[in-house]
Amino acid sequence: MTHADMWEGDLLQDDPPEEPRLTVVPARPDGLLPEDFWSSRPILQHIRGYAHAAGCSGDVLMHSCLARLSGMLPHNIQALSGIGGRASLNLFVATVGGPGAGKSTGASLNRGLLPSKDPEFRDGLPVGSGEGIAEAFMGTVEEETGEVRRSRGGAETPVMRRVRKQVRHNAFFYIDEGQILAKLGERSGSTLGETLRRAAVGETLGQTNASEERTRYIEAGTYSLGLLIGFQPATALPVLADSSTGTPQRFLWGWAEDPAIPDVPPASPGPLPDLDCLRSRWDPLDITFPQRVREMLWRERVLRNRGELHVPELDGHAGLIKVKVSALLALLDGRYVVAEADWELAEVMWESSCAVRDSLLARAHREAEAAKEQQEEAKLKAELRAHQAKNDDDDTVQRIAIRAREFARKGSGQTLGAFRKSLASRDRPHAVRAIDRAEAEGWVFMEDGCLCFKT
Template structure:
């Protein structure tokens, strides 16, 4: 008997391969801290995936926090906390819900925070931080009522430090990146690690300069599985390695929605800093990261291409988890939770990579089968053609056996229209077998 609800009589039962696939945050993670349970309850109260809201909140929060926060691990200076999250699910699976829910869960106090901007181009990402201000020229007004006041000029420069970008469909990024002259891919890769953004142009109004370390930027992208696969296949560019990956569906959403828990009373996006603030890490983690870096640079350790940024992403996640717990120092517990998040992300990513492998293998098999079928058809067509020529050649011999032979014109009239395309070949075959010979404009039968 069907168990589908009355409102969905044609709903099929869930695919076990989907409900049981790896990559979801484990119960151990959700139960680790009250704030995680708060996030999950907020998601479930709206019928949304807990994973979606968590990854969405990470991305948005990383764009909302002060750019003065930096992770210090002893490797590569002070690392930005910019986080890119990718949510994978079918159309209508609730990928966009997390982006809207995180605004209610973590309200932004800074009115200058660019919240939920679309991505249109690499130039547009840098432009989000730019504006026009008035600056003194060093001269003063010499005449009039404002005499003595400084002479001002309008200058384009960086005027803000926080932005969160949201792309509902990841295919958009792929298509924008394919445009001639596009710098989108490079800009995203630079933004993920907090490097300098912008372009230098001949005209001042088109020049953009956003220095490294002067901004916080988060990015959330929704993907359907079919659009995520090409992005993951492009690992050589270094783009997919910079994302955390999560599923849009959540089998743990309860039948009865829990109560909305309300916004978080305090979160790190509400704190403003006037000077750099270092987020420190335990010595064990610092040592582990250092040893891995040295081993890679010595050529003693080869890391899979898609794991190239594993250490950095775990550093970012652990730092934000510490900030969510109102601390500036990462603990071993923060690091263990960050490793859970990374493991879940890898589960999604690897599942998609395996899916891509299976689909590619199926496509290769389809192409091989098509080639075999085409070869069989060509062989059969050739055999049929040879039989047709053989049959018409026998007709040629029979028609030519009349007294005096037969003219080519008369032969053409006597042969059925379907056989005329093979007539010339049939005559050649009959001659080759010494059945007939040409005499003037006639064909005659050879006699012994």
């Protein structure tokens, strides 16, 4: 064996070279908060770091943190933006992702990131009805009736009575699966949708009933409420489709996924430092805004009310949402005055929210088009089957008509019953139509109930 043969044999025995591996980078969905947002402030980096330390989406925790904070604030902290008086900071957020995407994890992390020291704070309540939302703030207390009870010794004791009234001012609600919201709203007589829309802007909640135990009254401006809902893409679409009621416009939307979660978990930065805005206060406190923002909001309001500015239906609450978000961002940063930078960050969150919302609407459009195509294809197939069946049926009738001609050719006196018996069972239902066809062709005629050959 030559050296060349040995070299060639070695080549044949060696393993073939490995093909280069392709790294598949998942597409980044439109609507994720950009890196510039996170790097703009230490506290935002803190929130994202806390989420990543638990393998959770930074976007989810950011959105849920703002909603939770809005429910924990003293109710007399409100925004004064120059339009519509004092505005509630109640914030509703919706996070969207598939099963197991970490929507509920973000809600539970919230409690560790932003713990509450208020024993009366209603934390993470489920939503079952509009009445239940108002009930979260209700309780029973004893009040003096104005009457006194005298003892034998002459001592006077005020007569007390138990009264149901508002006893709490703070609540955070969480719905793990948004489909429940749509189902609850479909119930006959449900007040859930209306209650949520009122709660989003801090309006009066509750209802008056004949019985005192069923009466609930939560006055406007006397409560703080945050709401977090987790949606799968398909379950979010019915809520977005309900834009005529004004419900989806009241939500800030965000994705539950986060491509920036690191492979190795970073150290957790721990809970947020105590926020000054969460301490109890009795006097009203107004969050103020830059003059430019106030003028812009006023100008938009005037143009809309004059009918000179058309705003898409789903953007109807854009200004109010940005007012709430910028105020909450300022409070997170320890300030009671909204800066231009707060407003810019709020605009980033709003633009991201719109991108998430528009992606869902685009998906709905694609699914509707696909469903329409399937319906059209199914209709076409049905028509083809019907046409083919008609052709097959015509062929069958023609074949039996020829058989009727041959049957009649055998001689007169051939009855219809005899002809039918001569056919295979599958052909017998077509016997009468076949004879009609044979008559039309001029092959046979009927006389006295008998099939006769026409010569």
